[in-house]
Amino acid sequence: MLKKAVILLIVTLMIIGTYSVYASEGEKILNSDQAAEIIQMKESSKAKVEDYIDKYGSTPYGIVAYVLNIIRIYSIPTCFIGIAVGSIYQYVIGIRKLDVRDKGFALIVTFVTILLICQTLPLIFAIVVNFWRG
Numbered sequence: 001m002l003k004k005a006v007i008l009l010i011v012t013l014m015i016i017g018t019y020s021v022y023a024s025e026g027e028k029i030l031n032s033d034q035a036a037e038i039i040q041m042k043e044s045s046k047a048k049v050e051d052y053i054d055k056y057g058s059t060p061y062g063i064v065a066y067v068l069n070i071i072r073i074y075s076i077p078t079c080f081i082g083i084a085v086g087s088i089y090q091y092v093i094g095i096r097k098l099d100v101r102d103k104g105f106a107l108i109v110t111f112v113t114i115l116l117i118c119q120t121l122p123l124i125f126a127i128v129v130n131f132w133r134g
Contacts (some may be wrong), residue, residue, distance in 0.1 A: 048066060049062060049063060049066050050062075052065045052066045052069075056129055056130075061129055064125065065122070065125065065126070065129075068121055068122040068125055069122055071118055071121070071122075072118055072119060072121070072122050075114065075115060075118035075119065076115070076119075079111045079112070079114055079115035079118070082107060082110070082111035082114075083107075083108055083111045083112065083115075085107060086104045086105070086106075086107030086108035086110075086111060087104065087108060088104070089101070089103050089104025089107060090103075090104025090105050090107075090108065091104070
């Protein structure tokens with residue numbers, strides 16, 4: 001019963017938040033500082049993509065290398081949060097319930113595996129593209 005109430009509350013807040021964002025979207029106008037910051041971020045990311053294109057000598061390889069680098073950067077905090085949730089399931093909630101303990105262990109193993117893959121994939125890509133490309 002409590003789970004249903006929490007889910008209903010979350011869904012209601014999401015609907016209200018979505019409505020308020022779309023309702024006030026027409027009223028919001030970016031000031032010059034915000035617009036300049038967005039343009040600067042866009043130019044910075046374009047420059048990084050161009051650096052990768054120059055480094056790998058091809059547009060597709062450069063874009064793939066850029067995307068893999070972004071995945072590598074953002075996978076660290078995401079996987080650490082997943083490992084923390086799995087640890088809570090295994091060591092805190094799993095003390096009394098064995099099925100939850102197994103779920104926690106499975107979460108830890110999954111997120112550690114995802115972390116290892118996301119961290120080594122850019123290295124493997126760089127080695128294959130730079131040394132084994134014909």
